[in-house]
Structure formats: structure tokens, C-alpha cells
Amino acid sequence: MITQIQSGKLIVISDLHLGSPVCRTKRQIVQFLNRAANQGYDLCINGDGFEVAQVAFQKLAKDVPDFLRALKVLGNNGHNVYYVVGNHDIILENFLDEWGNIKIAPFLNVISGGQRIRIEHGHLYDPLFVRYPRLYEFLTQLYGFPLRASPRLYNVWIAFQKFSFYHRTKRDHVIPGEPRSFKIAAHELVQRGFDYIIFGHTHHVSEVDLGDGKYYFNPGSSMFDRSCVEVVNGKVRLLEWDQLCG
Amino acid sequence: MITCKPSGSKILVKNGFDHGIQRYRCPACGCNFIDTPTREDHPDAAKPLVFYSIGKSFYHWIRNLISRNEDKRFARELVMEFSDGETIFTEGDEDREMYIIQSGEVLITKRFSSGEIHLATITKGDFVGEMALLESLPRNATAKAVGKTRLVVLQPGGLLLKIRRDPTFAFEMLQRLSHRIRHTDEQFFDALQREISVDAIQQIVGVSEFTSSQKSTPKP
Numbered sequence: 097m098i099t100q101i102q103s104g105k106l107i108v109i110s111d112l113h114l115g116s117p118v119c120r121t122k123r124q125i126v127q128f129l130n131r132a133a134n135q136g137y138d139l140c141i142n143g144d145g146f147e148v149a150q151v152a153f154q155k156l157a158k159d160v161p162d163f164l165r166a167l168k169v170l171g172n173n174g175h176n177v178y179y180v181v182g183n184h185d186i187i188l189e190n191f192l193d194e195w196g197n198i199k200i201a202p203f204l205n206v207i208s209g210g211q212r213i214r215i216e217h218g219h220l221y222d223p224l225f226v227r228y229p230r231l232y233e234f235l236t237q238l239y240g241f242p243l244r245a246s247p248r249l250y251n252v253w254i255a256f257q258k259f260s261f262y263h264r265t266k267r268d269h270v271i272p273g274e275p276r277s278f279k280i281a282a283h284e285l286v287q288r289g290f291d292y293i294i295f296g297h298t299h300h301v302s303e304v305d306l307g308d309g310k311y312y313f314n315p316g317s318s319m320f321d322r323s324c325v326e327v328v329n330g331k332v333r334l335l336e337w338d339q340l341c342g
Numbered sequence: 343m344i345t346c347k348p349s350g351s352k353i354l355v356k357n358g359f360d361h362g363i364q365r366y367r368c369p370a371c372g373c374n375f376i377d378t379p380t381r382e383d384h385p386d387a388a389k390p391l392v393f394y395s396i397g398k399s400f401y402h403w404i405r406n407l408i409s410r411n412e413d414k415r416f417a418r419e420l421v422m423e424f425s426d427g428e429t430i431f432t433e434g435d436e437d438r439e440m441y442i443i444q445s446g447e448v449l450i451t452k453r454f455s456s457g458e459i460h461l462a463t464i465t466k467g468d469f470v471g472e473m474a475l476l477e478s479l480p481r482n483a484t485a486k487a488v489g490k491t492r493l494v495v496l497q498p499g500g501l502l503l504k505i506r507r508d509p510t511f512a513f514e515m516l517q518r519l520s521h522r523i524r525h526t527d528e529q530f531f532d533a534l535q536r537e538i539s540v541d542a543i544q545q546i547v548g549v550s551e552f553t554s555s556q557k558s559t560p561k562p
Binding site: 097099202203205212216220280281284285287288289290 | 419442443444445466467494504507508509510511513514517
């Protein structure tokens with residue numbers, strides 16, 4: 097299984113959740129991938145590319161072919177496509193393994209311009225997922241029903257998370273809406289010689305300075321934020337899709 | 343019973359409200375006052391509030407202190423710095439630490455009758471000395487720093503904690519150990535095939551498996 101790669105130009109996007117009732121950016125994602133292919137970037141999908149837990153099968157069948165076609169274009173242009181497995185798509189590992197041009201990994205250690213970058217979905221650092229995996233899965237599936245009725249409920253959930261973590265965010269200097277365990281995990285990885293850490297999972301886009309020139313990034317969810325992390329010869333930055341594609 | 347404190351009169355007239363609290367007028371002295379309990383009336387009334395405030399401040403102070411340390415829990419793990427050419431451990435040493443290379447490089451060498459050979463150069467993010475930690479056996483090679491090198495020191499208990507906090511570390515460790523075994527096997531068979539017949543290889547492999555299983559018995 098591939099975990100160590102080298103790449104000069106890499107784009108990391110996360111949490112596409114294709115097939116989810118909330119996902120309404122399929123067209124933009126496909127356009128973004130096509131433009132990334134033209135500019136010579138490798139691509140890393142940092143987990144939860146496909147929605148299985150809250151799947152609306154008709155939507156999945158409608159969304160996925162165009163997306164896969166865009167990935168194929170990337171592969172045909174000689175660029176690599178990496179897929180880091182998340183918690184919503186862990187069941188797809190076996191299927192994905194068969195699709196030639198996508199390389200599946202549990203996490204990726206990228207070496208770019210002498211810098212070490214860790215790309216990981218991050219569900220292993222979610223306290224609820226680790227302590228109560230079955231409850232987490234059940235709640236995720238349960239939450240799918242109201243989402244199908246009104247996808248806007250998702251914004252309420254994100255706002256609630258930001259509100260409930262507001263004081264902790266100010267105190268601990270973490271990404272708004274995110275548990276502190278992610279920052280602690282990022283510190284652990286920095287301890288092992290990584291210079292940049294990229295997690296997904298929480299859908300909260302931001303970056304955190306970990307000190308000594310080390311940074312932790314979260315590109316958020318491509319369903320809403322339209323953000324990505326760009327790695328070019330060891331320089332890592334968080335940017336909007338429009339900034340990348342000029 | 344409400345009394346007017348300046349005059350001591352108990353005959354009072356209600357005189358409207360002050361911020362929702364009943365106000366009284368004393369006909370004897372003409373003063374207006376409201377009926378609120380004072381510290382003199384109830385000397386112990388404020389104590390629970392004071393204790394609560396102090397307790398709450400103390401709780402937040404402790405909590406902040408813990409959380410501040412928790413973010414940098416790694417600081418509990420020992421970090422050592424070595425200068426260029428400095429020896430980290432020597433072949434035959436009986437210490438049990440393993441090291442993760444945070445920055446710099448480590449040169450691994452082994453002594454032979456004809457001299458010293460260079461086994462590997464290990465770079466940032468990799469680890470060294472894990473065999474002594476896992477098997478409780480003396481070091482089988484010498485490690486020296488190349489340039490200024492920072493190492494995180496892990497002891498057996500620390501390794502388990504590290505895996506608990508960073509589960510991918512266990513995966514990477516197994517992956518590298520597997521790679522090293524494969525690499526050693528390939529080199530071993532390559533060397534044997536050049537010079538010795540298949541029967542002899544089988545004989546040597548049998549002997550080596552026997553001796554390695556004996557050697558790998560941990561020390562009490």
C-alpha cells in the first residue's frame with residue numbers, strides 16, 4: 097500500500113461527499129479538476145470523496161460518472177490521483193482499488209521540496225468517532241434523513257458547532273468549530289519530523305500556526321468552502337479554487 | 343419587621359418602588375429607604391457566593407493550565423540534540439530507547455573483523471534503535487549523528503503511549519520493518535545464489551532460523 101510519495105505540484109481537496117443530499121457543487125468540482133489537470137497538478141482527495149453513510153443512490157449515480165471522467169483526464173495527462181480513505185467511504189476501498197488510475201492510501205506522507213507533509217483524513221482524532229464508533233455511524237445515518245428533507249439544515253449544524261466551540265476556540269487557538277484533539281494530533285505529527293499537516297473530516301476550513309514554521313491546514317469541505325491546499329515545491333498554502341485557476 | 347434605622351421607628355409608609363423594590367418613607371424622620379438585606383443583617387449571606395467565585399476562578403485556572411500543557415504533551419517525551427559525528431549509541435550497548443529523527447540524519451555502521459561498514463543513512467521522520475526496544479537485546483550496530491540532529495527518545499511505555507495518540511505511527515513502523523526484512527532477505531539470497539548451491543542454501547537457512555530463534559529469546 098502506497099503511503100510515501102514525492103510530488104512537486106499537488107492539490108489537496110477534502111470531503112466532497114458526492115451523492116450526499118447536501119452536495120450541490122458537482123459541476124464546479126469537475127470544472128476545478130479539469131483546470132487543475134491543465135495546470136499540471138497531481139491531485140489528492142483527502143477522504144470522504146463519496147457519501148455512503150447518507151447515500152441517496154440516485155444522486156450518487158448522477159454525480160459520480162462526471163467526477164470519475166475528470167479523474168481519468170488527470171490520469172491521462174500523466175498526473176497522479178491519490179485517494180486517502182475517510183470514514184464515510186471506508187467501505188469503498190475494495191471498489192476503488194480496481195480503478196486503475198486512483199491510488200488508495202490510509203494516509204500520505206508527501207515529500208516536496210525537502211519538506212515533509214502529512215495528509216490524513218483525521219477521523220482517527222475525532223473523540224466521538226474513536227470512543228463511540230457505532231453511535232457515530234448511527235447518528236450519521238440518522239442525520240441523513242432530515243438532510244434529505246432540507247439540505248440547509250447542514251448549515252445550522254456547522255453554525256452550532258462553531259457556537260458550541262466558540263470559547264474553546266478562543267482559549268486554545270484551534271480552528272473554529274473543531275475539537276482540540278486535532279491540534280494535539282498535529283503536534284504529535286510535527287514531533288515526528290513533519291513540517292505541514294493536512295487534515296479534513298471536520299469541514300471547518302482554516303490554518304493554524306504550530307510554531308517553529310510548522311502549520312496545520314484543513315481545506316474544509318468541497319461541498320461549501322471551495323478551498324484547497326496547494327503544495328508547490330515544499331511551499332504549502334490554503335487558497336480558493338478561483339485563486340488556483342486564475 | 344422593617345424598621346427605620348436612623349429613627350428606630352416601626353411606623354412606615356409605602357412610597358413607590360425603586361427598580362422594582364418596595365420603597366418606604368419614615369414619617370418620624372422623613373427619610374426614604376428600600377428594604378434590602380445588608381451584610382450586617384445577614385453576615386453569612388455572601389459567603390457561599392465568595393466561595394463559589396473563588397472556586398470557579400481556581401477551576402478555570404487549573405483547567406487552562408492543564409489544557410495549555412495538553413496541547414504540547416509531546417514535551418514530556420525527551421528530545422535530545424547531537425552534534426555532527428557524535429555517537430548516539432554503540433554496538434553492544436544495553437540501553438532500550440528507540441529514536442525518531444526530528445531533524446538531521448543518522449549514520450548506521452557495523453563493525454567487522456576487516457573494519458567498519460556503512461549499513462544505512464536514516465533521515466528525518468524515520469526511526470532508529472527499535473530492535474533493542476522491541477527485543478530487549480544489545481544494540482547490533484552503531485549510530486552517529488550527521489550534522490546537527492534532533493531525536494525524540496521513546497522508551498517501551500512511551501512507545502505504547504505514542505501509538506495510542508498517533509495510531510499511524512504503528513502502521514509506519516510495521517511498514518518499515520517489513521521493508522527492511524524484505525530487503526535483507528533479498529540481499530541474503532542474492533549473496534547465497536552467487537556462490538552456493540540450492541541444497542547448501544536450504545541448509546544454511548535452516549541453521550540460521552534455528553540460531554535466530556534461539557538468539558531472539560529475550561533476556562529476563
